[in-house]
Amino acid sequence: MWISPAFHLKVIRAYDALVTQQPHPGAIDIRDPKQLAIVALQLVEVNRDLQAKVDTMQVAVDAHHRIAKASAGSRCVTDAAKDLQVRPKDLFSWLSANRWIYRRPGGSGWLAYQDRIQAGLLEHKVHTVERPDGTDKVVENLLVTPKGLAKLAVAFRTPNAA
Incomplete structure (x- = not known):
């Protein structure tokens, strides 16, 4: 059986270190102030991270505390x-600019983009309202x-809110 000289040398050095009780190459000597x-x-660096x-x-x-x-x-x-x-105006503007809501041409109400509905961020509730003339009107x-709201609270976080 053939053993490579490099591997053989590693085994000999590991054995010598074990016999002479020298510290492992990666071990820290707690008596050495430089290593400490x-x-x-x-x-300190890990703590900063x-x-x-x-x-x-x-x-x-x-x-989440604000939402609670x-x-x-x-x-x-x-x-x-x-x-x-x-301000409500600022929230409507942000929602529109960030593709959360839109208005249909000629429509008066805001609608949610489908991907925001599917993500569970927005929803529509449909009501039927009776007009003074007795006809029904569907209101969304x-x-x-x-x-x-949690996602928006992160986007609109304020330093004094907790």
Whole structure:
């Protein structure tokens, strides 16, 4: 059986280290202040990375706290704007600019894009209203779901809201 010289040398060095009880090449000597300083610096860097992740997640946590204060269930866009502490006009503009809602040519009401409905962010509620002349009129209401409100709260987060 043939063994490569490089592998043979690794085995001999590992055996020598084991017999003489030398530390493993990747091991840290806790008695060496230089190695401890390097480890401490690495831990500080890892801590910074984790803090950045926590800060990013805090945005979502704050948004959920704001939504928890609001009542459960879907809300009209105006009430959603109140919950988000933004002007209704600004929310309608943002929703339109970001392809959440649109108006049909000649139509008066806002409609949700189908992908936003399928994602569970918006929904439509249909009501039948009786006109003064006795005829019925179908009225559609655009509603923001709790999931949609959470997503909007992240987009419209304010520093003083918690």
